[in-house]
Amino acid sequence: MSECPVCDAEVEIAGDAVIGELLSCEDCGMELEILKLDPVELAEAPTAEEDWGQ
Numbered sequence: 001m002s003e004c005p006v007c008d009a010e011v012e013i014a015g016d017a018v019i020g021e022l023l024s025c026e027d028c029g030m031e032l033e034i035l036k037l038d039p040v041e042l043a044e045a046p047t048a049e050e051d052w053g054q
């Protein structure tokens with residue numbers, strides 16, 4: 001378990017999670033990226049939607 005950096009809800013981290021893995025907070029729905037393991041550190045995943053360059 002770790003904490004959502006956005007809403008502080010507990011977020012379950014899979015036992016085989018890897019750095020860079022994306023998951024979403026069930027509470028606020030934010031996409032989160034695993035920055036570090038042991039201890040787990042989460043950050044909001046970058047929303048690339050506006051970066052697809054048109």
Ligand SMILES: [Zn+2]
Nearest residue numbers: 004007025028
């Ligand atoms: Zn959250």
